[in-house]
Amino acid sequence: MLADPLTNKGTAFTAAERDALGLHGLLPPHVGTLDSQIARRRRVLDGMADDFHRYAFLRELQDSNEVLFHALVQADLPRLLPLVYTPTVGEGCERFSEIWRRPRGLFLSYPNRTRIADILADPALDRVKVIVVSDGERILGLGDQGAGGMGIPIGKLALYTACAGIHPAEVLPILLDVGTDNAARRDDPLYVGWRNPRIRGAEYDAFVEDFVAAVHARFPGVLLQWEDFAGKNAYDLLERYRGRLLSFNDDIQGTAATATGTLLAAIRRTGQPLTDQRIVLFGAGAAGSGIAEMLVRALIAAGLDEAAARQRIWAVDRDGLVLSDIPRLPPQQAALARDPTELAGWTMAPGRIGLLETVVNVRPTVLIGASGQMGAFGEPVIRAMAAGCERPVIFPLSNPISRAEAHPADLLAWTGGRALVGTGSPFGVAGVTQVNNVYIFPGVGLGALAAGATAVTDGMFMAAAETLGSLGDAGDGSLLPPITALRAVALRIAVAVAAQAVRDGVATMPADALAAERIAAQMWLPVYD
Numbered sequence: 001m002l003a004d005p006l007t008n009k010g011t012a013f014t015a016a017e018r019d020a021l022g023l024h025g026l027l028p029p030h031v032g033t034l035d036s037q038i039a040r041r042r043r044v045l046d047g048m049a050d051d052f053h054r055y056a057f058l059r060e061l062q063d064s065n066e067v068l069f070h071a072l073v074q075a076d077l078p079r080l081l082p083l084v085y086t087p088t089v090g091e092g093c094e095r096f097s098e099i100w101r102r103p104r105g106l107f108l109s110y111p112n113r114t115r116i117a118d119i120l121a122d123p124a125l126d127r128v129k130v131i132v133v134s135d136g137e138r139i140l141g142l143g144d145q146g147a148g149g150m151g152i153p154i155g156k157l158a159l160y161t162a163c164a165g166i167h168p169a170e171v172l173p174i175l176l177d178v179g180t181d182n183a184a185r186r187d188d189p190l191y192v193g194w195r196n197p198r199i200r201g202a203e204y205d206a207f208v209e210d211f212v213a214a215v216h217a218r219f220p221g222v223l224l225q226w227e228d229f230a231g232k233n234a235y236d237l238l239e240r241y242r243g244r245l246l247s248f249n250d251d252i253q254g255t256a257a258t259a260t261g262t263l264l265a266a267i268r269r270t271g272q273p274l275t276d277q278r279i280v281l282f283g284a285g286a287a288g289s290g291i292a293e294m295l296v297r298a299l300i301a302a303g304l305d306e307a308a309a310r311q312r313i314w315a316v317d318r319d320g321l322v323l324s325d326i327p328r329l330p331p332q333q334a335a336l337a338r339d340p341t342e343l344a345g346w347t348m349a350p351g352r353i354g355l356l357e358t359v360v361n362v363r364p365t366v367l368i369g370a371s372g373q374m375g376a377f378g379e380p381v382i383r384a385m386a387a388g389c390e391r392p393v394i395f396p397l398s399n400p401i402s403r404a405e406a407h408p409a410d411l412l413a414w415t416g417g418r419a420l421v422g423t424g425s426p427f428g429v430a431g432v433t434q435v436n437n438v439y440i441f442p443g444v445g446l447g448a449l450a451a452g453a454t455a456v457t458d459g460m461f462m463a464a465a466e467t468l469g470s471l472g473d474a475g476d477g478s479l480l481p482p483i484t485a486l487r488a489v490a491l492r493i494a495v496a497v498a499a500q501a502v503r504d505g506v507a508t509m510p511a512d513a514l515a516a517e518r519i520a521a522q523m524w525l526p527v528y529d
């Protein structure tokens with residue numbers, strides 16, 4: 001009872017429980033309460049030197065007493081979320097091996113590829129309903145972290161519990177350890193992962209196929225979230241498996257719905273219709289092109305035909321403006337490429353057409369960053385944008401803070417306070433919105449499970465985005481509800497997503513199971529049994 005984090009209550013075991021379970025002597029005599037335990041842990045957090053140590057402390061608490069961990073998180077979401085998740089989880093992944101203590105979740109490593117079904121057969125996993133899986137190759141904007149990427153599935157699932165009320169026994173973090181191309185990790189004598197360059201190509205595909213088949217057989221109806229896979233794998237796995245497994249990719253679809261929902265909230269504020277926006281997207285990887293495709297859908301829903309919708313978006317990647325005459329464009333970028341003949345009349349020096357040239361000529365009303373390039377939204381870019389529009393909408397979305405395209409305070413300064421600013425990670429700047437996936441994925445997952453959905457459709461994500469965009473704000477200048485409201489946000493989104501699942505013909509639960517009260521009643525709160 002004391003050693004299992006799902007049953008441990010620490011000093012909160014009552015006298016009667018201590019009698020019945022034979023716990024006398026193993027605990028000090030004081031009988032505490034959840035509140036007194038929260039107060040004790042808070043005092044430790046307050047006394048710690050930095051957030052990374054707070055992160056490590058919270059991970060250990062989660063591995064020793066899950067109710068207390070979640071009660072502490074629930075009691076102060078604005079303070080705890082950034083410690084349990086972005087931005088601090090970034091360093092948690094980089095230094096994962098250094099702070100390794102106890103196992104959580106499953107490491108499915110390539111050398112164990114014939115044992116996947118055996119590993120999943122563990123009866124301790126019987127209740128699993130939600131899996132978050134990563135192969136650690138594109139951890140936030142920090143690149144390949146190998147086995148250290150496990151910090152992300154752990155963190156995201158803590159949010160499923162915190163925001164969507166999924167019971168901790170029902171979540172399963174999984175890291176597919178197929179090696180790492182990060183030499184610093186491989187050469188670190190403390191590295192806990194498989195010391196091998198990444199497995200790629202047919203062998204990688206076969207490994208993931210075996211994994212999906214084993215998950216499908218072991219956990220029918222489970223929701224699987226793909227997280228922080230590198231660009232091409234992110235797309236390929238999503239497309240290959242979304243019809244076979246209830247699954248979605250958070251970086252492509254969750255980020256897209258979050259950005260779209262926040263943009264819808266922003267244009268409510270400015271009063272300018274979506275169809276009038278000129279949108280420049282910086283970074284056309286998995287997140288960036290996911291955002292673009294969802295914006296295309298939203299523009300079509302607002303009345304444009306597809307060609308006209310695509311005309312509202314300019315994508316800029318590493319090599320500059322994405323143009324249709326660039327050889328070997330990946331398919332997601334080809335769909336966004338502009339025709340070079342459109343550049344007639346542009347003012348620019350010869351050569352590569354970078355972000356600044358694009359902004360000067362397009363005069364965007366919306367600028368979105370999903371590049372992982374710190375500082376890419378520099379003063380000249382932002383001043384050029386501000387000169388061409390009254391209320392620039394600027395979302396530097398890359399995570400963690402060390403990868404953000406701009407500091408929000410600079411964006412406000414360079415636009416004379418006129419910008420509507422949203423960042424991926426929290427900066428604590430007044431009036432700035434945190435545009436993070438945490439506003440979307442817990443609700444999408446909850447709604448999909450409540451509906452007994454057989455697939456997560458694009459329409460379900462659009463329903464989530466539209467709901468997010470309509471929820472109103474914290475009244476502090478930001479565009480979205482406050483972090484303290486995340487549980488209510490997840491419930492509202494879940495209801496909309498479940499209803500859309502019915503409309504899309506993928507729901508298996510009867511309609512009366514999808515009412516808000518019924519879904520709310522399933523949401524777990526951290527209290528001792």
Ligand SMILES: O=C([O-])CC(=O)C(=O)O
Nearest residue numbers: 086140228251399436437
């Ligand atoms: O984790 C976050 O804050 C958002 C996300 O999915 C990513 O940046 O990969």
Ligand SMILES: [Mg+2]
Nearest residue numbers: 227228250251
């Ligand atoms: Mg992610």
